Amino acid sequence: MNSGYIASGPEKEIFKAAWSNGLPVLLKGPTGCGKTRLVQVMAEELGRPLVTVACHEDLTAGDLVGRFLLRGGETVWEDGPLTRAVRQGGICYLDEIVEARADTTVVIHPLADHRRELNIDRLGERLMAPPEFMLVLSYNPGYQSVLKDLKPSTRQRMVAIELAYPKPDVEERIIVQEARVDTLLARQLVRLGQAIRALKDEGLAEGASTRTLIATARLIQSGIAPHVAADAAIAAALSDDPAAVGNLRELSRIYMGAA
Amino acid sequence: MDAVDRHRFLASAIVGRPVMLRESHTDTSLAFSDGQSIFLPKSPDDGPDTWPAIAAQAALIAAGSLDASLLRQLVGRPAAAQRYLYLEVLRASHVLKDRLPWGFTERAELRVMPRTGSAAESLALAATTVSLPMTPDYFGALRPLLALTYAIGERGLAALSSAKKDKDKDQEKARNGAATPESGAGAGANEAPELDEDDEGESSKILRLLQNPFTAGGTWSDLLNSILGAGTQKGNRESGPDGSSGAEIPVGRVQRVLRRGIHAIRAARPMMADIDASLERHSLKYPEWNVHTRSYRREWVAVQEVEPALADAEPTDAGHSHDGFTHDGFTHHGQFQRPSPALRRQLATLGLDLRLRGGQNEGSELDMRPLIDCATDLRAGHSPPSLNVYRASLQARRDLAVNVIVDISGSTGERRPDGGTAFADQLALAYQLGSTFDSLGDAVAMMGFHSWGRGLAQIVRIKRHDERWSLRVAQRLRLLEPVGYTRIGAAIRHGHHVLNTRIRLPHRLLILVTDGIAYDQDYELEYAAADARKALGEARSAGTACVAMSVGGGARVEELAKVFGGGNLLAVDAVAQVSGRIRALCRHALAAVSKRRLSAPSAGRQRPR
Numbered sequence: 001m002n003s004g005y006i007a008s009g010p011e012k013e014i015f016k017a018a019w020s021n022g023l024p025v026l027l028k029g030p031t032g033c034g035k036t037r038l039v040q041v042m043a044e045e046l047g048r049p050l051v052t053v054a055c056h057e058d059l060t061a062g063d064l065v066g067r068f069l070l071r072g073g074e075t076v077w078e079d080g081p082l083t084r085a086v087r088q089g090g091i092c093y094l095d096e097i098v099e100a101r102a103d104t105t106v107v108i109h110p111l112a113d114h115r116r117e118l119n120i121d122r123l124g125e126r127l128m129a130p131p132e133f134m135l136v137l138s139y140n141p142g143y144q145s146v147l148k149d150l151k152p153s154t155r156q157r158m159v160a161i162e163l164a165y166p167k168p169d170v171e172e173r174i175i176v177q178e179a180r181v182d183t184l185l186a187r188q189l190v191r192l193g194q195a196i197r198a199l200k201d202e203g204l205a206e207g208a209s210t211r212t213l214i215a216t217a218r219l220i221q222s223g224i225a226p227h228v229a230a231d232a233a234i235a236a237a238l239s240d241d242p243a244a245v246g247n248l249r250e251l252s253r254i255y256m257g258a259a
Numbered sequence: 260m261d262a263v264d265r266h267r268f269l270a271s272a273i274v275g276r277p278v279m280l281r282e283s284h285t286d287t288s289l290a291f292s293d294g295q296s297i298f299l300p301k302s303p304d305d306g307p308d309t310w311p312a313i314a315a316q317a318a319l320i321a322a323g324s325l326d327a328s329l330l331r332q333l334v335g336r337p338a339a340a341q342r343y344l345y346l347e348v349l350r351a352s353h354v355l356k357d358r359l360p361w362g363f364t365e366r367a368e369l370r371v372m373p374r375t376g377s378a379a380e381s382l383a384l385a386a387t388t389v390s391l392p393m394t395p396d397y398f399g400a401l402r403p404l405l406a407l408t409y410a411i412g413e414r415g416l417a418a419l420s421s422a423k424k425d426k427d428k429d430q431e432k433a434r435n436g437a438a439t440p441e442s443g444a445g446a447g448a449n450e451a452p453e454l455d456e457d458d459e460g461e462s463s464k465i466l467r468l469l470q471n472p473f474t475a476g477g478t479w480s481d482l483l484n485s486i487l488g489a490g491t492q493k494g495n496r497e498s499g500p501d502g503s504s505g506a507e508i509p510v511g512r513v514q515r516v517l518r519r520g521i522h523a524i525r526a527a528r529p530m531m532a533d534i535d536a537s538l539e540r541h542s543l544k545y546p547e548w549n550v551h552t553r554s555y556r557r558e559w560v561a562v563q564e565v566e567p568a569l570a571d572a573e574p575t576d577a578g579h580s581h582d583g584f585t586h587d588g589f590t591h592h593g594q595f596q597r598p599s600p601a602l603r604r605q606l607a608t609l610g611l612d613l614r615l616r617g618g619q620n621e622g623s624e625l626d627m628r629p630l631i632d633c634a635t636d637l638r639a640g641h642s643p644p645s646l647n648v649y650r651a652s653l654q655a656r657r658d659l660a661v662n663v664i665v666d667i668s669g670s671t672g673e674r675r676p677d678g679g680t681a682f683a684d685q686l687a688l689a690y691q692l693g694s695t696f697d698s699l700g701d702a703v704a705m706m707g708f709h710s711w712g713r714g715l716a717q718i719v720r721i722k723r724h725d726e727r728w729s730l731r732v733a734q735r736l737r738l739l740e741p742v743g744y745t746r747i748g749a750a751i752r753h754g755h756h757v758l759n760t761r762i763r764l765p766h767r768l769l770i771l772v773t774d775g776i777a778y779d780q781d782y783e784l785e786y787a788a789a790d791a792r793k794a795l796g797e798a799r800s801a802g803t804a805c806v807a808m809s810v811g812g813g814a815r816v817e818e819l820a821k822v823f824g825g826g827n828l829l830a831v832d833a834v835a836q837v838s839g840r841i842r843a844l845c846r847h848a849l850a851a852v853s854k855r856r857l858s859a860p861s862a863g864r865q866r867p868r
Contacts (some may be wrong), residue, residue, distance in 0.1 A: 058617060058618065060618065060629075062632060062645075067632055067635070068632075068635040068636060068638075068639045068641070069635060070631075070634070070635050070638065075635050075638050075639035077639075122636065122639070122641045168357040184361075187361065188361045190357070191357060191358065191359065191360060191361060194357055194358050195268075195269075195272035195273065195358060195360075196272065198271065198272045198273070198274075198275040198358065199268055199271055199272050241727045243727070243729075244727065244729075246265075247264075247265070247266075247267050247268040248268065250265045250266060250268065250269070251268045251269060251272060254266075254269060254310050254314075254360045254362065255360045255361065255362075257360075257361060257362050
């Protein structure tokens with residue numbers, strides 16, 4: 001099946017091999033480098049349903065596993081996304097896993113090792129995961145608070161796939177394909193992206209991601225002038241500091257040929 | 260916004276590390292670089308060629324074209340330098356094409372294939388008389404001597420040692436280059452140096468020195484290194500009689516050091532700080548405790564807040580760096596090292612405040628969602644139900660204001676037996692602390708302090724608390740010089756005043772980074788210690804936690820321990836050791852003032868005058 005995904009490295013092969021061996025995967029990489037896109041593409045290629053959970057600090061084990069609800073004076077059990085994925089033999093994707101509290105993430109431990117089982121305490125049920133089930137976690141090591149880190153016990157159960165921003169030629173092809181723009185425009189955007197990513201010490205929390213560059217290209221494709229699109233999708237989106245935004249705008253004008 | 264401000268990101272983006280843009284003070288119409296900063300012509304008009312000129316110079320830095328070991332052979336040979344510039348901009352724009360703006364690499368002059376594959380090859384070809392196209396103005400100019408003196412200032416004469424090793428090889432290459440068909444009858448590397456405007460008067464002395472193969476090591480180099488490294492004063496630099504770049508500074512420095520001696524340099528006032536009536540009026544006046552009469556001397560010390568003199572950093576100042584930049588905490592490019600994750604972890608839990616969190620097993624109010632879950636669990640017969648049904652105030656949000664004050668008095672510039680200086684270590688530590696606190700979301704101010712008697716205690720702003728962390732912080736740190744004396748009481752009072760009146764957050768932490776010597780005119784020994792203790796007492800009673808840190812201070816830290824109390828002092832031998840103990844130190848100090856605040860809620864915020 002041609003998903004249109006342009007790989008930067010062996011990530012698809014590793015993902016597939018992990019799936020066929022019943023191993024959970026940990027995707028590491030900066031914002032907008034294609035972690036979620038990879039999972040979507042793999043679910044599609046493997047023909048498995050994808051259940052995505054955006055993790056946050058108030059996420060409880062009950063939110064993942066399921067809970068009883070009151071319905072007409074009766075209590076009714078409703079599966080959580082994790083349980084649903086296990087029952088369906090799907091791929092459960094826990095996005096930004098470190099945002100969830102550690103006491104929540106322990107419920108995935110028995111699923112993530114050789115046992116491949118989910119204990120649902122409230123039902124008194126032990127659910128064995130079918131071979132097609134896969135657990136995928138994602139994590140951005142450079143972004144999360146220092147107080148949050150993945151527990152070693154969770155980390156060691158995973159096969160890690162490290163994603164970075166693609167090399168310039170690959171990123172150029174991605175932008176051309178995703179936004180349907182010409183190569184010259186894609187090349188200008190890639191160079192702008194490379195330039196902004198090099199500004200690590202200028203107080204920007206993150207560099208311009210591939211996703212950001214694609215968004216800019218799509219705006220341009222819709223008729224917005226290149227430097228205006230770059231202002232909106234890159235400069236103003238990356239920082240709230242007026243001086244930094246002004247400097248990013250100048251950089252965009254130069255790289256997008258408006259200076 | 261002028262060109263320097265507008266294009267601040269361009270050079271850094273191309274080089275991949277912070278590069279300063281500065282306005283040249285010399286009468287030049289072309290951009291040039293010393294390998295660290297890029298200088299634009301005076302009052303750049305920001306025309307269409309301004310950004311390409313910045314891009315060309317940044318590409319030279321990024322491609323290693325301004326390496327001192329190569330440029331050494333171009334000093335005094337302007338024609339060869341011009342050819343090298345042309346060849347290297349061409350090569351750099353090809354090598355770095357993925358990072359350079361499309362509008363730059365597609366310029367007609369740059370759409371030709373580079374003739375050389377490395378800087379050494381360009382050097383060899385430049386040494387010939389091969390004919391090359393005209394160099395466009397936006398390529399800028401090459402200032403070999405400027406880059407060379409900068410490199411020596413940064414790394415000492417070690418910057419040249421590779422040149423010495425490579426010299427024979429390069430000469431061989433140059434000769435090979437001369438033998439190529441297109442090079443014609445070149446004079447090779449042995450051609451007589453061509454004189455240019457850099458090559459007159461005193462500058463030729465340094466030129467001879469640089470070209471002397473014996474200067475690459477040994478006693479001469481040690482001597483010169485020590486002279487270059489001795490505390491110097493940026494605010495007081497003279498331009499060369501011919502406006503030449505770079506050459507005057509080392510020679511002038513040698514003379515100045517010999518003439519005045521270390522003590523004179525330490526005591527020298529910055530030019531900008533000359534007191535006049537208007538400055539007096541703008542000073543803040545602080546009291547001082549007179550231990551002999553056991554009373555305050557009201558409005559006794561005049562404290563002035565000044566900006567470090569960015570504009571003062573002349574292009575001729577290529578050799579300005581003291582050797583501190585090659586020590587702990589600095590990289591080879593004179594940049595400060597990023598703070599360690601260990602330090603971040605240690606400081607992350609300081610200054611916690613209360614925040615309502617749901618799903619707790621005890622608390623002041625009910626959390627509806629888990630409460631309903633609990634009710635359904637009970638109804639479903641599940642036992643035991645989760646009882647985390649409360650919302651409670653937990654310590655979570657950071658509400659911490661930090662003021663890092665660095666002692667930049669002359670004593671900190673004294674060289675230790677290991678060759679380092681407390682000054683370099685202190686700046687490195689201050690940078691690490693400031694950067695870490697800022698990245699954790701705290702309000703951080705940073706200041707340097709030194710004094711020249713009670714009439715002028717000077718506070719140099721490094722970072723305002725409401726300023727975004729940026730390259731400018733490191734730039735300002737680099738402009739500081741270890742001069743003057745230490746009136747420590749005034750520094751503490753002013754640091755506390757800033758925390759208390761400008762930042763006004765519930766948790767306030769004053770960090771004094773010093774080598775431990777309180778000494779100024781009429782301010783020493785018991786008098787100084789008593790005043791510092793009194794200033795600390797005032798700050799703490801008003802709710803500001805105060806700690807001191809000293810790097811490599813040796814026996815001198817005993818004085819600090821007496822003043823601050825052993826529990827509020829962190830004395831380490833190297834910056835890296837700070838992360839192991841800083842958390843306990845700061846928590847202890849913050850807890851002590853919290854207790855004091857709780858037991859005396861009416862404690863005033865007024866500082867005595």
